[in-house]
Amino acid sequence: MLRGRNLKQTLRDTCQDVERRRRRHRTYVVVLLVLAACARTGLDPSDLEPFVDDGIATGGSGGASSLPPPDASTAGMLQDAAPDADVPEDAGTDSSVPPDAEDPSCLPEPEACNERDDDCNGQVDDLPAEPCEGGGFRYCVAGRMSECPRSCEVCVPGSLRICQNNYCTFWGEQECAADGRGFGPCRERRPPQRCSSIAARKHNSPELEQCCIDDGYCCLDEHDLDRDGNRRDMLGACDGVRCP
């Protein structure tokens, strides 16, 4: 009888122990989830320490529901961008109270292009754009001033340059793509009269490239006639081909 009661007691203790462990594990999982959620939303996990402690003390998981819901506008935001997640949507409407003005650790200095909020207004590198001589502006981006913009990347869309190939005529044309990001394939054409004898004799050669330049074309510098080490640039009358 006594043995039976002991067995019952042992079983009850074991069950309670298992239940306690399960609760503790559940608490750990909740804490981990809360920390992960904080990392995603940009909240500082240390701000939630009291809550987390409570959660562990009571062994419950209901505390998670008291967390503020993640802000949809900042979901997926990089952690580095977190300080701005606290800025309300209409923050720009009230210039009298900069968001970081009350932060005692921030000593306002003139804003510089250095990936820091020097003037403590909650915005990093918010510098005015600098006008460029040829049009457009330079901006402070990634801690340095940007290049002045160019109207196209590689070439003027629809423009033509002369290329050489190793087939029948050794002369071809390449057209610039519609987005100006590169040239299309070298399509074979008949060389102009002045260069046809050179093409026939010397084939794909520096001499043919020189003839192309002398004849007033914009020519692919396949033979590096300008000796700049670049065999993908252009020589000759390329004003309407190169990006202005």
Next chain:
Amino acid sequence: MSAEPLRIVRATIAVALLLAARAADAAPCGQPDIDATFPPHGAENVPVNATLSAHYSAPADYDDELVTLTGPAGAVPVDVAYDAAESMLRAQPRAELGAGLYELAWPALRGLATNRGRGSTVTFSIGTAPDVEAPRFSGLTRLSWDLSREQDPCTDSLEDRFWFDLGLGSTSDDAPTSLLAVVVFETRGGGTTKSSPPEQIAVVPFPEKRVVRVERQAIGDETVCFAAVTRDLANRVSGGGDEEVCVETTAPPFFYGCSIASGSNRTAALGSVLLLLSLLFALRRRGFGA
């Protein structure tokens, strides 16, 4: 005339008509069409001190073409200047605009090596307040990319390009945020290194869905980074350019064969996990590792 030659003539005419129709449908080669206006068509509460501008999709040759702004009280005089570097035509009203509905006709411009593109006429309403504050912007938040291979109307061949979808963070301004422009930069990749100046690659209206798509040359096997700032109609600039998003690109061709579902969506991820679990279960049942 017998039936056979007549049929051949008819077939030839049909083929010629079909080819002509296809040529007419084909996208024009690099013509400078207007692809964005600031403010956009239908905009409301445009600030009274706004600089009006139109972006052309390719370098254009501005030859004093007329820009016409008509307001509630008739024609409004504007000073016009073409910014060749940004392919942007700007019209600055000589005085602050009064409230009301305006119509602005942007001209069609000739391309540097192509025909005249398409102009555009937009309407918008001017509010009562000026734009005095710079916008605020938290920067780019995420990035996805893939390869596109499309027929180019100029080269008449397939051209490889990488497209990048850039997620935009939160923004605010004293004027409606729909009037902002997003200026996008490549901070790394192509010819840009960590220490060289970032390259401006796009100026687009701030999109409602907060995603901007940019295209770059499909170079591949390199780290590509982007950053962006916003610009308002008074040409004031936000911060946020310090937030870079980066990705490692891979040179084409790609191999999609090992994925049970294409793309990087949740279904594909869930499918992969389920597949892995079922494989593990099968191995365990067979007694592997026991």
